[in-house]
Amino acid sequence: MIAGLVVLLAGLVLAKLTFDPAPTFGGDNTPVPIAGGIIFPPTEPPPGYTDYPGVLGVQWNPLRVILLGVGLLVCGVAVYRRLRTCTWQLEARVETAALLAVAGVGGLIAYQALSRSWDSGYLFLTAVVAVSLAAAFLVLLPTPARKAVLSVWVVYHFLGILVATTNQDPSNTRAPYVSNKLWEFAYRPYLGFLYMNNAYHFYSPDPGPPDLLWFRVQYADGKIRWVNMPERDKSPVPLHYTRLIAMGNSISAAVPINMKDNKEMENRKRDRVRGGMIKGIAPLPEVAPLQLHYQEPNFLGKLYIASYARHIMYAYPHPDGEPAVGVESVKVYHVVHDMLTPAQFVKGESPLNLTLYRPYFFGEFKPDGSFTEDGARDPFLYWLLPIIYEPSPDGSGQRLINSLDIHAGSKNPRMGGEMTP
Amino acid sequence: MKPNQPAPEISSDKGLLDGVRSFARGWDRFWFRPANPTTLCLMRVLCGMAVLYVHISYSFDLLSYVGPHAWVDQQTSDFLRQRMTVDLPSTDWSDMNASTPQEQYQAQAHVKPQFMWSIYCHISDPRWDWVFHGLVLGVVAMFMLGLFTRVTSVLTWAASLCYLHRAITNLFGMDTMMNILLLYLMIGDSGACLSLDRVIEKWRARRCGLPVPPVRQSASTNFAIRLMQIHFCFIYLSSGLSKLMGTSWWSGTALWYTFLNYTFAPMDVPVYMAGLKLLAQYRPLWEAFMTGGVLFTFWCEIGLPFLVWDKRFRWFMIVCAVLLHTGIGLFMGLVMFSLMMIILVFSFAPPEQVEAFLRGLASHSRRLLQQAATPAKVPELAGARS
Numbered sequence: 001m002i003a004g005l006v007v008l009l010a011g012l013v014l015a016k017l018t019f020d021p022a023p024t025f026g027g028d029n030t031p032v033p034i035a036g037g038i039i040f041p042p043t044e045p046p047p048g049y050t051d052y053p054g055v056l057g058v059q060w061n062p063l064r065v066i067l068l069g070v071g072l073l074v075c076g077v078a079v080y081r082r083l084r085t086c087t088w089q090l091e092a093r094v095e096t097a098a099l100l101a102v103a104g105v106g107g108l109i110a111y112q113a114l115s116r117s118w119d120s121g122y123l124f125l126t127a128v129v130a131v132s133l134a135a136a137f138l139v140l141l142p143t144p145a146r147k148a149v150l151s152v153w154v155v156y157h158f159l160g161i162l163v164a165t166t167n168q169d170p171s172n173t174r175a176p177y178v179s180n181k182l183w184e185f186a187y188r189p190y191l192g193f194l195y196m197n198n199a200y201h202f203y204s205p206d207p208g209p210p211d212l213l214w215f216r217v218q219y220a221d222g223k224i225r226w227v228n229m230p231e232r233d234k235s236p237v238p239l240h241y242t243r244l245i246a247m248g249n250s251i252s253a254a255v256p257i258n259m260k261d262n263k264e265m266e267n268r269k270r271d272r273v274r275g276g277m278i279k280g281i282a283p284l285p286e287v288a289p290l291q292l293h294y295q296e297p298n299f300l301g302k303l304y305i306a307s308y309a310r311h312i313m314y315a316y317p318h319p320d321g322e323p324a325v326g327v328e329s330v331k332v333y334h335v336v337h338d339m340l341t342p343a344q345f346v347k348g349e350s351p352l353n354l355t356l357y358r359p360y361f362f363g364e365f366k367p368d369g370s371f372t373e374d375g376a377r378d379p380f381l382y383w384l385l386p387i388i389y390e391p392s393p394d395g396s397g398q399r400l401i402n403s404l405d406i407h408a409g410s411k412n413p414r415m416g417g418e419m420t421p
Numbered sequence: 422m423k424p425n426q427p428a429p430e431i432s433s434d435k436g437l438l439d440g441v442r443s444f445a446r447g448w449d450r451f452w453f454r455p456a457n458p459t460t461l462c463l464m465r466v467l468c469g470m471a472v473l474y475v476h477i478s479y480s481f482d483l484l485s486y487v488g489p490h491a492w493v494d495q496q497t498s499d500f501l502r503q504r505m506t507v508d509l510p511s512t513d514w515s516d517m518n519a520s521t522p523q524e525q526y527q528a529q530a531h532v533k534p535q536f537m538w539s540i541y542c543h544i545s546d547p548r549w550d551w552v553f554h555g556l557v558l559g560v561v562a563m564f565m566l567g568l569f570t571r572v573t574s575v576l577t578w579a580a581s582l583c584y585l586h587r588a589i590t591n592l593f594g595m596d597t598m599m600n601i602l603l604l605y606l607m608i609g610d611s612g613a614c615l616s617l618d619r620v621i622e623k624w625r626a627r628r629c630g631l632p633v634p635p636v637r638q639s640a641s642t643n644f645a646i647r648l649m650q651i652h653f654c655f656i657y658l659s660s661g662l663s664k665l666m667g668t669s670w671w672s673g674t675a676l677w678y679t680f681l682n683y684t685f686a687p688m689d690v691p692v693y694m695a696g697l698k699l700l701a702q703y704r705p706l707w708e709a710f711m712t713g714g715v716l717f718t719f720w721c722e723i724g725l726p727f728l729v730w731d732k733r734f735r736w737f738m739i740v741c742a743v744l745l746h747t748g749i750g751l752f753m754g755l756v757m758f759s760l761m762m763i764i765l766v767f768s769f770a771p772p773e774q775v776e777a778f779l780r781g782l783a784s785h786s787r788r789l790l791q792q793a794a795t796p797a798k799v800p801e802l803a804g805a806r807s
Contacts, residue, residue, distance in 0.1 A: 062549060065540075073572075080571045120502060120538035120586070124579075147453055150644070154452065158651060165659035170666060177510060184509050184532055192536030194604065195585050198597045200659040205667030207675055210684035230684070236481040239474075239757055243591040245684055247492060250590035261521075300505070304590055307497040314490040339681045346701045351683045369496075 001102055004074030008106050011067035012113035018061055061115065068110045072128070075106040079132075088143075097136040104132030127193060160187045161196065168199040209338045211248030214359070215312045216331040216408045224410045225319050227312055231414075247308070251301040251334060251362070254291075268294070268379075275379035281403040282386040295334070295360050296382040305332055309365035329372050331408060332362040333385075354415060359385045359404040380407055387415075456643035457772035458613035458636060459779065462567070464649075465574075465611035467764045468602045469565025471757065472581065475599060476561050479584065480554065486588035487541035488550055493590050498542050501589075506531040541587040557583075567616020574611060578603040598761035601652055609645025613637045615779075649768035654726035656765075657742075661722030670719075673712035685754040693752075714748075721745045729769055742766040 079100060086096045107129040114121045138146055164187070166179040174180075183191070191197045215227040230244030269290075276283055284293045297305065313327040336358040340351055360382060364375030375381070385403035392399040405411050479486055489495045508529040510516055519525035544550050557580040564573040581603055585596055612618040614636045623633050669675040680686055680697060687693050700707050721741045728734040743763055750759035 073576075076575065077569075077572055080569075084571070115543075118543045120542050121540075123536060124538045147449065151448065151452065154648070157648075158655065161652065161655050165655060174510070180509055181512075184530065188532065188534065189536050192534065193538070195582055195597075195600050198594075199663070200597075200656045201663035202594060202660050203675065203679065204660070204663035204670070206669040207678040207682070209678075210682055212684070232689075237478045238754070239478040240481055242593060242595075242755065242757075243486070243588075246593040247590050249593075303497055303500065303505075304493065307494050308492055310494055310496075311485065311490055311492050315485060337683060339678050339683070342677060342701045342704075342707060345681065345697070351681060351688060 001075060001078040001099060001106075004071050004076075004078060005102070005106055005109065006071075007067055007074060008071035008109040008113065011064050011071055012109055014064045014067060015113040015115070018064060064113065064115070068113055072106060072110055075103045079103050093139050097139045100132050100136035100139060104129045104136065107132060123193065160191055163187050164191055164197050165199050165201075168201060171205060209336050210245060211252045212335040212337055213248050213251070213308065214333040214335055214412060214414070215309070216333070216410065216412070217312060217316055218328045218330070219318050219325050220328050221318075221322075221325045223318065223320070223325075225316065226410075226412045226414070227316055228412070228414050248334070250304050251297050253298050253301055254295040255298050256291075265290075265294075268383075271379035272383050276403075279406055280401075281380070281406050282388050282390070282401045284384065285386065285388075292358075293384045294382055295384070297334075297362065305334075305362050306365060306369040308332065309363075310367070310369045313365075313367050327367060329364050329366060329375070331364045331375070333404065333408075334360045334362050335404075336360075354387050354400065354402065355389065357387055357404075357415070359387070361385060361407060452644055452647055453640045454643055455638040455640050456646060457638055457776065458610055458642040459615070459776040460768065460770050460772040461606070461609045461611050461642050461646055462613055462615040463775060463779070464602070464764055464767055465567065465570070465606050466565065466615055467767070468599070468606060468761075469561065469567075469577075471760055471764065472577065472599060472603065473558070473561045473565050475595070475757065476554075476558055476581070476584075480558075483550060483554055484547055486591055487539075487554075487584060488547050489545050491588065493588065495542070495545065498537070498587065498589075501535050502537050502542065505533065505535055507534040537586040537589070539583040539586040541583055553583075567612040567618050570612020570616055570618050571610075574603070574607040578607045593755075593758065595755070595758035595761050598758065598765060602649070602761065602765060605645045605649045605652070608648065609642045610637060610639045611642075611645070613639070613642065646768050649765060650729075653765050653768065654729075657722045658726045661719055664719070664722070670715055673708065673715045676711050676714040676718075679753050682753070686752060687754065717741075718745065735769060735771075739766055739769055 082096055082099050086092045107125050111122060111125040111129065114125065138149060141149065159182075163179050163182045167175045167183045169175050213229040215229070217225045217227060219225070229247060230241050232241050235241035235244065273283065275281070309330045309332055312330050316327075317323060318325045338356045338358060340349055340353075340356070345351075361378065361380045363381060364372045364378065366372050385407050387400070387402050387404060389398040389400055391397075402415060404415065485491055493501075508526065508531055511528050511530055516525050516528035519528050540553060541550065544553065560573055560576045560580060563569060564577040578600075581599060585592060585600060619636070626633050664670045664675070667675065669678060681688070700710055721738075722745075725738045725742060729738040743766065746759035746762045746766075749762075750756040
């Protein structure tokens with residue numbers, strides 16, 4: 001334990017000598033382009049913040065983190081060794097409690113030595129200190145009282161799980177008020193810290209169609225490349241593929257239409273129809289409800305889409321290996337891949353029939369994640385780009401109108417035609 | 422005053438007190454009775470292997486999950502942790518009486534939803550991402566082997582949460598189950614047997630000339646197992662009851678939309694497609710199969726939380742759950758999720774039976790090894806004699 005504390009103190013000394021970078025949102029004077037063009041204004045530095053450069057600069061920061069990690073680990077090993085060998089006599093319990101409390105002090109030292117920009121580390125170390133002190137208290141208690149405290153924790157824990165399972169809005173209504181408030185006041189930090197917020201509503205209320213993400217990347221020299229997520233044959237392991245599927249789900253939550261201003265929606269619809277007539281993009285099917293045509297993602301979804309666009313620009317440089325040619329913009333399409341009904345399946349229709357894809361345009365992004373000027377004004381933003389068959393003008397049959405290709409200005413190889421699985 | 426009048430009151434108080442005492446005894450027995458750790462330790466081995474695979478699979482595209490330019494990049498991750506808020510109903514009716522979305526927003530409570538923590542939120546140099554990832558792989562391997570299990574179980578849990586809190590949009594049910602398993606395996610004495618810790622313990626005892634100590638039975642083992650069991654029941658019940666809200670589950674067609682989901686289902690496998698076509702050609706067969714599948718799902722998800730506690734139904738329900746998840750793994754492509762669920766349902770397996778099974782397996786393997794070794798020796802012996 002002493003060794004652990006010494007290492008932590010060394011980390012603390014080093015912390016005082018190194019430069020402490022500013023927290024990202026706080027003290028940063030540059031505006032943050034995020035969430036598809038929404039620019040967050042810079043915030044004032046927190047009180048007492050001074051941009052002290054430090055004696056050693058920033059290069060010793062990794063050593064500081066290593067010292068803190070090793071120090072905490074050594075303290076943890078000391079606690080483990082003590083718990084393995086100690087007895088439950090009162091005297092031994094007091095010694096064990098003291099050791100646990102000292103481990104908590106180790107956590108406090110690490111807290112003091114942490115860089116100000118490592119905000120999530122503060123959260124973790126707060127939990128370490130709290131658990132150490134709670135454990136010290138628990139060890140001191142006689143067995144019946146210890147069991148009682150643990151029982152209270154069990155009840156609290158599973159009430160939290162119950163809150164997590166019920167605190168999810170069902171379609172068209174809200175989650176129970178009581179669950180909402182219990183989550184707000186009693187469980188947010190606890191469940192959030194443990195990553196236990198899942199409601200376990202798997203495939204409910206109904207198994208929906210998968211959400212895909214397609215990116216059209218345009219480089220400065222005019223070259224265009226499509227990146228489709230996910231693609232089974234491009235994933236090195238099955239788990240990689242499943243993780244990319246999950247990414248599509250993250251943006252599927254849309255702002256309910258009734259939350260939008262009616263007048264604004266009418267204007268958008270008029271622009272969409274006019275734009276469709278100019279560009280030759282298929283009109284909106286009149287029978288389908290507006291919710292199916294217009295799917296503006298919620299705020300979180302917009303954050304993620306901007307981030308995905310930035311990732312694509314970073315991870316997919318020019319295909320001909322010319323690093324000097326940067327990415328100019330990325331168009332993002334959210335594509336819902338509908339499934340065949342049994343009747344369609346029996347008729348021999350392919351699950352890859354192009355008309356089963358419902359692409360929605362989710363914006364054109366600059367490398368910093370904000371909308372391009374054209375993207376911000378695009379009348380098709382968040383609208384469905386229907387892929388439909390319509391009678392050909394010469395009356396000889398039907399022709400495919402692929403509004404995605406028309407809107408993107410290039411053909412996605414994935415939409416090259418019908419494939420039979 | 423009749424002398425025997427207060428008697429019923431005393432008896433009812435006593436009855437209540439007895440009831441409370443009996444409940445407390447039952448509660449104590451349920452949660453804190455020391456238990457054989459074999460089931461928990463086997464779960465550690467299986468879960469450890471799965472967790473190791475999960476973390477190795479991160480290596481193929483590590484920086485797109487946790488790097489500074491990941492799918493959720495550092496800028497977004499910082500924003501989510503530090504500034505993101507969610508809207509919740511107000512404590513009065515003002516949000517319900519609002520006439521415009523703006524008024525409603527002003528009336529609502531706005532709270533910070535994210536309590537994310539991860540070392541990957543702060544590492545800006547990809548080389549350090551790789552260094553930390555390498556350390557994590559080492560720790561998970563140690564946990565799987567049961568080396569310094571009490572320490573490595575905590576480190577494995579913390580390390581895996583570093584990925585979950587960072588790659589938040591690349592997660593699915595498997596990660597949730599893995600987190601649950603790791604949390605409870607950390608609480609219980611999951612290295613008491615089937616571990617290198619146990620091998621070292623035996624070796625130390627032999628070196629000192631002491632008898633080999635018996636496997637520790639501890640209250641923490643039972644506590645962890647019970648936590649897993651109750652949590653599993655919550656998962657199943659929530660999953661089953663939420664499906665009751667869905668129209669396709671009521672009409673019995675829900676399974677079709679999982680079987681024909683091109684992104685998940687193995688629709689590039691000819692046998693699978695041939696089977697689906699055969700099924701769809703005969704509508705009564707199709708309807709019976711789909712409705713049967715839906716009923717089986719409900720039987721498992723809503724029935725198990727109640728029936729699994731009865732010894733007569735326990736193994737039957739465990740087998741049903743294993744079948745359900747085998748189906749999910751095969752037809753919906755969620756192999757790792759299913760594996761985690763099967764490991765979790767295994768917490769209901771009685772440790773004595775698991776121990777007997779493992780002992781039988783070990784002796785059977787020994788016999789097989791001996792049989793394999795015997796024919797090779799015969800010609801040598803024959804040659805030596807001649």
